[in-house]
Amino acid sequence: MSARPIRVLVAKPGLDGHDRGAKVIAQALRDAGMEVIYTGLRQTPEQIVEAALQEDVQVVALSSLSGAHLHLFPLVVEGLRRQNAADVLVLGGGVIPDEDIPVLREAGVVEIFGPGTLTKDVISFIRERVPA
Amino acid sequence: MFDRDKLDQLRITEREYREKLAGQCKKRPERQESFTTDAGVEIEPLYTPLDLAGQDFEQDLGYPGAYPFTRGVQPNMYRGRLWTMRQYAGFGTAEETNERFRYLLEQGQTGLSVAFDLPTQIGYDSNHPLSRGEVGKVGVAIDSLEDMETLFAGIPLDKVSTSMTINSPAAVLLAMYIAVAAKQGVAPDKLKGTIQNDILKEYIARGTYIFPPGPSMRLITDVFAYCAKEIPQWNTISISGYHIREAGSTAVQEVAFTLADGIAYVQAAIDAGLNVDDFAPRLSFFFNAHLNFFEEVAKFRAARRLWARIMKERFGARNTKSLMLRFHTQTAGCTLTAQQPDVNIMRVAFQALSAVLGGTQSLHTNSRDEALALPSAHSVLIALRTQQVIGYEIGVTDTVDPLGGSYFVESMTDQIEKRARAYIEKIDELGGAPEAIEFMQREIQKSAYRYQQDIESGSKVVIGMNKFQVTEEKPKDLLKVDPAVGERQTAKLEALRARRDNARVSAILDRLKEAADTSENLMPLFVEAVNAYATLGEICDVLRDVFGEYRQQIIF
Numbered sequence: 001m002s003a004r005p006i007r008v009l010v011a012k013p014g015l016d017g018h019d020r021g022a023k024v025i026a027q028a029l030r031d032a033g034m035e036v037i038y039t040g041l042r043q044t045p046e047q048i049v050e051a052a053l054q055e056d057v058q059v060v061a062l063s064s065l066s067g068a069h070l071h072l073f074p075l076v077v078e079g080l081r082r083q084n085a086a087d088v089l090v091l092g093g094g095v096i097p098d099e100d101i102p103v104l105r106e107a108g109v110v111e112i113f114g115p116g117t118l119t120k121d122v123i124s125f126i127r128e129r130v131p132a
Numbered sequence: 133m134f135d136r137d138k139l140d141q142l143r144i145t146e147r148e149y150r151e152k153l154a155g156q157c158k159k160r161p162e163r164q165e166s167f168t169t170d171a172g173v174e175i176e177p178l179y180t181p182l183d184l185a186g187q188d189f190e191q192d193l194g195y196p197g198a199y200p201f202t203r204g205v206q207p208n209m210y211r212g213r214l215w216t217m218r219q220y221a222g223f224g225t226a227e228e229t230n231e232r233f234r235y236l237l238e239q240g241q242t243g244l245s246v247a248f249d250l251p252t253q254i255g256y257d258s259n260h261p262l263s264r265g266e267v268g269k270v271g272v273a274i275d276s277l278e279d280m281e282t283l284f285a286g287i288p289l290d291k292v293s294t295s296m297t298i299n300s301p302a303a304v305l306l307a308m309y310i311a312v313a314a315k316q317g318v319a320p321d322k323l324k325g326t327i328q329n330d331i332l333k334e335y336i337a338r339g340t341y342i343f344p345p346g347p348s349m350r351l352i353t354d355v356f357a358y359c360a361k362e363i364p365q366w367n368t369i370s371i372s373g374y375h376i377r378e379a380g381s382t383a384v385q386e387v388a389f390t391l392a393d394g395i396a397y398v399q400a401a402i403d404a405g406l407n408v409d410d411f412a413p414r415l416s417f418f419f420n421a422h423l424n425f426f427e428e429v430a431k432f433r434a435a436r437r438l439w440a441r442i443m444k445e446r447f448g449a450r451n452t453k454s455l456m457l458r459f460h461t462q463t464a465g466c467t468l469t470a471q472q473p474d475v476n477i478m479r480v481a482f483q484a485l486s487a488v489l490g491g492t493q494s495l496h497t498n499s500r501d502e503a504l505a506l507p508s509a510h511s512v513l514i515a516l517r518t519q520q521v522i523g524y525e526i527g528v529t530d531t532v533d534p535l536g537g538s539y540f541v542e543s544m545t546d547q548i549e550k551r552a553r554a555y556i557e558k559i560d561e562l563g564g565a566p567e568a569i570e571f572m573q574r575e576i577q578k579s580a581y582r583y584q585q586d587i588e589s590g591s592k593v594v595i596g597m598n599k600f601q602v603t604e605e606k607p608k609d610l611l612k613v614d615p616a617v618g619e620r621q622t623a624k625l626e627a628l629r630a631r632r633d634n635a636r637v638s639a640i641l642d643r644l645k646e647a648a649d650t651s652e653n654l655m656p657l658f659v660e661a662v663n664a665y666a667t668l669g670e671i672c673d674v675l676r677d678v679f680g681e682y683r684q685q686i687i688f
Contacts, residue, residue, distance in 0.1 A: 015250035015266050017339020020379050020466070023577055023688040024584045040686040041339050044262070066250055067506075067613065071265025097505050098606045115470040115503045116597045118588050 003132045007057040011039040011048045013076065016066035021093060025061060028119035034126070045072055049079035052088055058130045061122075062109075065094040074107035081108075089129055093117065133189050134181045142182055153177060169427045170583065171382035173547045179539035187542060192437070196491075196532045198452075200440040202433050202545065203533035204491040205456045210529035214242075216494035217519045218295060220462065222247030222272035223506050224617045226282035229272040233287060235509065239516055243325075243494060245295040246283070247271030248305070253340040255301045255672025258621035268617035270506070271297075275625050276667045280308040281315065290318040294325035295370070295460065295494070300342040302329035303351050304671050307658035310363070326367035326416055326460070329355055332393040333372045335569045335682065337379035337576060342672060345566045347679035351654065352397060353404040356411040358655035367416040369397060370460060373435075376572075377420035378466050380580020383431045384548055386420060388555030389565075389572050391439055395556070396565040398447055408447050412454035416493075421483035422464040428483070429535055430544035432459070432490025438549050442556075461487035462496040468503040472596035473607060476500040481518050488522055489535050495519055505610040573687045625667065632665040640664050641674050648678040 010026040012019055019041060030036045037055050039048060052060050060080070062073055073092050080088050092104055093113040101112045110129070113122055167175040176183075187193070194200055197207035206212060219236055221244075222229045233244055248271040251263035257275050258267045267273050274280055284294075289312065298305045306327050310320055331348040334341040341348070352369065359368045373381075373390035381389065394415065401411050419435065421428055439457035443449040463483035468476045477500050484497050497515040499507030507515070523529060535541045562568040586592035593599045640661045647657055661671055 015254055015256075015262060015340075016270075017250075017334075018378075019339065020580050024380075024581055026688050027577070027581050028584070038686055038688050040684050042262075066266060067269035068265035070615075095503065095505070097610055097612075115468075116594075118598075119584065120588060 006034045006059065006126060006130050007055065008034050008036050008059040008061060008126070009039065009048070009052050009055055009057040010036060010061045010063070011043055011051070011076075012041050012063055013043050013045055013048055013072040014064055014066060014068040015042055016064050016068065017041055018065040018094075019063070021065075022061075022063040025063070025093065025119060025122060029123060029126070032123045045075035045079055048076050049083060049085075052080060053083055053085060057088065059089045059091065059126055061091045061093065063093045064096075067095070069094065069096055070100055070103060073104055073109050077108035089126070091122070091125075133184055133187050139182060139185055142180060146180055146182055149178065169383065169424050170579065171384040171427065171548070171551065173384075173427070173544065173551070179543050181539065183539050183543040187546070192546075193536060193542075199444065199455055200437045201456055202437040203536050205436070205458055205493070207532075209491060209532040210488070210523070211532070214523045214529060215488065215492050216243040216293065217241050217516060217523070218243040218245045218460070218494045218496055219512055219516055220245040220247050220297065220496045221512070222249075223270075223611070224268040224272065224613050225620060226272055226274065226279040230283055230285055230287075232509070233283075236512070236516065237287070237292070239513060240520065241516060243293045243295065244287070245496060246297065248296070248298055249273045250340065252305075252668060253298060253300070255304075255342050255668060255676075257625060257667050257669030258618055259625055260669060263618070265618075267621055268613050273617065273621045274305070274308070274668060275621060276628055276665050277308050277311050277662045278624070278628055278665065280305075280312050284312050284316075288318070289313045289316055290322045295328075296325070297328050299328050299331055299334050299338075299340055300348065301668060301672055302327040303355050303655055304658050304662065304668055306355065306366075307655065308662045310659055311663050320363045321365070323363050324365045326370050327355070328372060328418070329369040330372045330393065332396060332565050332569070333375055333390070335684070336376060336389065336393075336572050338375040341682045341684075343675065343679040344682045347675070348682075349397075349400045349566070350404075350651075353401045353406065354653045354655050356401050356414070357404070357406055357653055359414060360406075360410050364414075366414065368411065368414045370416050370418045371397065372418040374418050374420045374462055376576060377422060377464065379576050380466075380583060381576045382579050383422065383424070383427050384551040385555065385572075385575055385579060387431055387435045387438065387548060388552035388559070390417065390419070391435065391442065391552065392556050392559040392565040392568070392572075394439065395442060395446070398443075399564065402447070408443075408449045409451040409454050412443060412447075412449050413451055413456075417457055417459035419459050419461050419487075419492075420464050421461050421487040423467050423479065423483065425482060425486050426541055426544055427548070428486035429490045430541050431548050432461075432487065432492065433533075433541070433545045434548035434552065435459070436491070437545070438552060458493045460494045460496070461490075461492040463487075463498045465498055465502055468498060468500070469594060469597050470503040472602065472604060473500045473504065475596055476503070477514060477518065480515060481522070484518055485522055485528065488528060491533065501607060501610060504607065506613065508609050508611045510609065570685055570687055577688060628665060628667075636664045637661075637666045637670070641666060641670060644671065645674050645678060648675055
């Protein structure tokens with residue numbers, strides 16, 4: 001029965017140094033049996049796209065607390081589309097005002113998980129959306 | 133501290149109390165099986181003189197203003213002067229932030245605290261490709277002396293003290309501050325303030341590093357040496373536990389890792405040939421005020437005592453001021469909830485009170501809406517008023533160290549000091565803080581994950597988030613940074629480059645490049661470079677060429 005585990009890239013785009021949330025999510029997904037790669041800080045959207053392709057992930061989880069999400073998250077989605085990897089599920093997290101959420105959804109970020117999110121909700125969201 | 137016969141008597145009565153308690157708990161169990169702080173200190177149902185039997189009043193507490201400073205750094209603490217009320221602020225352009233500064237000063241704030249945007253903190257000009265989307269977002273964008281002049285326009289630098297949260301390029305921003313002061317006719321020896329200048333915690337927890345540890349430590353000791361001569365009232369570093377705690381550490385780890393960083397800076401300066409009593413009086417610290425009230429009060433007291441002992445015993449410092457741990461406090465941003473944000477006002481008030489009871493020298497109170505966005509002016513005002521209520525209305529400032537002598541708080545103070553010491557010994561074994569960055573990151577990560585698991589299991593209650601939730605509308609009056617700020621900064625930069633004496637800029641940058649490769653103190657060259665309107669990005673690029681860049685080890 002053991003299908004291939006879900007592979008996730010947890011990424012920090014931009015210059016933001018807040019990685020507590022990203023690391024906690026990374027560890028929680030790993031504890032839930034997923035294969036998780038964490039990029040570390042200060043990744044450009046191009047670097048994130050490249051890592052996603054190289055690591056052959058099904059999910060890219062972006063974290064930003066610096067307010068640069070509207071600029072950076074859509075660039076990752078676009079980059080994946082250009083590389084014929086539009087099926088990769090792109091998620092976002094961090095300090096993201098409510099009014100920005102529809103804009104990000106429109107740009108192809110499937111879901112936004114804000115402050116106070118429980119890791120188990122992220123885990124079940126990914127499991128529901130990623131085909132086994 | 134107590135009479136031995138009396139203590140023996142107490143042992144008997146305390147046993148009786150414990151037996152009675154055990155009987156009662158059998159009938160009706162307590163709310164939890166055990167009561168433990170995040171740092172793992174088990175809390176007893178009751179504290180008595182027996183818990184302090186080993187304590188010596190003069191050696192362990194002493195008097196405020198005297199070694200080991202457990203009770204405070206001044207003899208009369210807030211009876212003389214309240215702490216400096218200093219709200220961290222900055223967003224958009226220098227014009228907008230200047231306006232916020234003036235507003236805060238009009239509202240009774242007593243010091244300034246500058247938040248810089250990420251490109252500034254990482255030494256990129258606003259038009260750098262990596263600055264896209266980040267300009268003016270988490271702080272003010274500063275590209276050159278021109279922006280710094282605007283930032284402090286109409287604010288007399290001999291009258292206010294200014295704290296600047298800047299680390300890797302701290303020396304350059306300090307040079308800009310000195311240059312602005314000179315233009316205002318204010319001499320360097322009149323300047324009061326602080327630069328954070330703490331690179332080790334950037335590697336450990338905060339992330340705005342540029343250069344590798346070696347050259348970074350050199351920039352820091354250059355600042356120590358320069359300021360000792362030129363700006364004697366300036367705090368040359370703010371050794372910061374705040375961000376270590378925000379990254380998820382416990383209170384004990386916060387004290388231990390911060391003081392371990394402090395030890396590394398003192399050692400680096402001594403190794404660079406400085407005399408400890410020449411620079412140590414200007415070292416300052418920065419801590420977090422988190423939720424566990426008494427643990428936090430004890431933490432501040434323990435940090436003060438432990439640092440005094442380290443400076444005296446380990447470094448042989450003699451000047452009383454070298455032994456004093458003076459600190460700024462900010463309430464814990466990570467405890468703010470996006471849910472029911474008004475409840476954050478209460479969290480912040482209790483956290484701020486713990487800092488005051490712990491003897492802080494200055495304080496930033498977070499705003500209720502900071503889990504959602506940068507704070508609005510109205511939210512900042514409530515946060516500042518919270519400090520003013522503590523300072524002026526509730527009487528906690530009328531005596532020194534009001535919780536001193538509390539069996540519980542003293543016992544907790546001992547516990548935190550003891551546990552922090554054990555961590556510092558471990559870091560020493562690893563070769564000191566610069567060698568122990570990954571060890572500290574791993575320890576913080578473990579604590580952060582445990583904290584999250586406790587929230588998810590419900591064993592840690594977060595009001596509005598995992599208990600007492602409501603359906604609610606999110607607040608609408610959030611501050612939004614104008615997305616055009618990046619373009620405005622870029623236009624300003626282009627105009628500056630067209631206007632300034634570019635030959636003079638190249639000459640000083642060449643000179644800086646040569647000097648960076650030697651052990652010459654770089655501060656005077658930074659002052660010269662910013663006065664020629666060399667940009668922060670240009671100066672940092674020269675240093676990147678010579679020093680290289682830090683590459684983070686990925687730990688999770």
